[in-house]
Amino acid sequence: MDNKEKVLTLASAARKVGMDPEELRELIYEGKLDAVETEGGNLLIGEESLKGIIKEIETTEITNQEQEQELILHDDIKILLSQAANFIERQEDELKIYREREEKHISLLKGAEKQISKTLDQLNVLYAHNIKLGNENRKILKKLIEIQSKNTA
Numbered sequence: 001m002d003n004k005e006k007v008l009t010l011a012s013a014a015r016k017v018g019m020d021p022e023e024l025r026e027l028i029y030e031g032k033l034d035a036v037e038t039e040g041g042n043l044l045i046g047e048e049s050l051k052g053i054i055k056e057i058e059t060t061e062i063t064n065q066e067q068e069q070e071l072i073l074h075d076d077i078k079i080l081l082s083q084a085a086n087f088i089e090r091q092e093d094e095l096k097i098y099r100e101r102e103e104k105h106i107s108l109l110k111g112a113e114k115q116i117s118k119t120l121d122q123l124n125v126l127y128a129h130n131i132k133l134g135n136e137n138r139k140i141l142k143k144l145i146e147i148q149s150k151n152t153a
Contacts, residue, residue, distance in 0.1 A: 007036070007044040047130050068092065 014021040027033040027042065034049040 006047045008047060009049065010035075010043040010045065013045040013050050017050065017057060019057075025052075 006014065010021050011025055012026050017024070024033065024045070028035045028043060028045075033045065033053050035043045035045045037043055
């Protein structure tokens with residue numbers, strides 16, 4: 001501290017920086033803050049020395065705030081990742097259910113396709129029989145007409 005520098009008592013300096021006087025006293029004893037002890041035992045702190053502590057406090061506060069924001073951000077990211085993982089898990093479960101249903105439907109459709117194929121084969125056979133019967137009926141009808149014509153003549 002030089003002679004022209006403004007000095008503050010420990011209590012005034014603590015109020016100025018927003019700290020407890022005991023915290024400032026510890027900084028002085030740790031050699032992080034310059035101070036002069038009066039004959040009465042009071043501590044006087046130079047304003048320039050105090051400015052250094054204020055800068056350090058502000059830097060520490062900014063760093064702490066940044067770390068807190070990073071932690072909050074990290075926590076937010078963790079929450080979002082957890083939500084995304086849960087969403088993906090639910091989607092996979094639903095997809096599994098849909099696949100199982102799809103397999104059942106495909107199986108049913110294959111069974112229905114076989115049934116339809118058999119029915120179409122039977123219809124083709126019936127159609128062929130129907131044509132055959134139609135031809136036979138025509139022949140019989142023709143014969144009946146011939147017989148009737150002979151009987152009426």
